[in-house]
Amino acid sequence: MQGKLALPGVNLHVIDHWLQEEGHGVCEVGEVLPCIFCIIKSDLTLEYLNPAGFEWLNIQSKSFLYINESWLERSNKNAALKDFLDQLKPHLSKPDTEDVFHDLLRVWFPSESEYKLCLISAKKSVALGELIVMMQPLSDIHYLRQKIGRLADEEAFYLDNYSKFKQLTNREIEIISLLSKGMNNPQISRELNISRKTVEQHRKNINKKLHTNSFVELIKYAQVFDLQD
The missing domain is CATH 3.30.450.20 (PAS domain)
Known part of the structure; x- marks a missing residue:
């Protein structure tokens, strides 16, 4: 939960x-x-x-x-x-x-x-x-x-x-959740123990799958799909 x-x-x-x-x-x-x-x-x-x-x-x-x-x-x-x-x-x-x-x-x-x-x-x-x-x-x-x-x-x-959200991997969902908590790419990199370049690539994939162009749009997904806590 x-x-x-x-x-x-x-x-x-x-x-x-x-x-x-x-x-x-x-x-x-x-x-x-x-x-x-x-x-x-x-x-x-x-x-x-x-x-x-x-x-x-x-x-x-x-x-x-x-x-x-x-x-x-x-x-x-x-x-x-x-x-x-x-x-x-x-x-x-x-x-x-x-x-x-x-x-x-x-x-x-x-x-x-x-x-x-x-x-x-x-x-x-x-x-x-x-x-x-x-x-x-x-x-x-x-x-x-x-x-x-x-x-x-x-x-x-x-x-x-919903159909767009279902395309996300577990790692991509995790990154959206961390972004919604105010973390930037370097902080996410340290939190997940992955390279900053990998974080950036995940964010590109997320934006492509969700058709998002801004941080505000990502936060909307985090809010509606309960990823903020």
Whole structure:
């Protein structure tokens, strides 16, 4: 895992990539997300709920049988959330996994006995075949309008540039990561124990594969593909 994650710097496409191609487990991903994250089956039962989700429901038991009896059916307070998920059920049978669905809903928080307006994102997971869902109260998100715009921008950038990013070697990805941390070519040379000329050649290859012409463009890849930590 590339360090600690934070919304909205990470999106569902990135999470699905971790699960599908980088071999990270669901629990490994869910435990580092500072938001409610869950995997929902077609019958709207929970396959997985992360620690932030347990806090949301104010449930101590790790028994998913108990959770599924509690999370939507016990109270009608979260009827809007159930309706949102119901609308997504048909998408589970479709092959297209690129669409991400967003909504703003008032969600009941039993742990605090109050409703909170939440940003909810959901998509069908390539890796799992089920819905993966992130939810975070707007009160937890500073500069909301800018961050929602950034989230949408990053998702679009990820989809538009994923095929180019996949052409990079592990060494080239490592160099982008070090560049994003402020290292120059001599520092990268020492860090990786390779010649400065080799670093320069890697950077030329990176720019060719990604069609980038500036440092700013490389940093965008580092940000969207989670290479900065």
